[in-house]
Amino acid sequence: MSSGLHETAIDEIVARCNGDIRGALKALLLVNEQLEAEVAQLQAAVAHGRMTGPNRNLLH
Template sequence: MISGFHENAIDEIVARCNGDIRGALKALLLVNEQLEAELAELHAVVAHGGSRGPKRGVLH
């Protein structure tokens, strides 16, 4: 079951894509790919016992 928060988020994402559901899905997939890449980078840093400072250019 989708919560009201998720319903609102979905509506906002679709609205930002001018009602284009396909465009909204594409945007979400691109964001997901970026987050997966960042997560993989963090896993690699942790695996090597290092630390990572803030990365410039990150949007979130």
């Protein structure tokens, strides 16, 4: 992502939180936690051989 796209994304996230920077950070942290949990589940599935076939490398 280029710097301009980062700035736009940041502006959009803050705007969605009504200008509340702390709210925007909290929202991003929550999304990050969800993504980390999904990665952990996928890693566990791969480690236990439950992900096989042509789609085994897809996250979604």
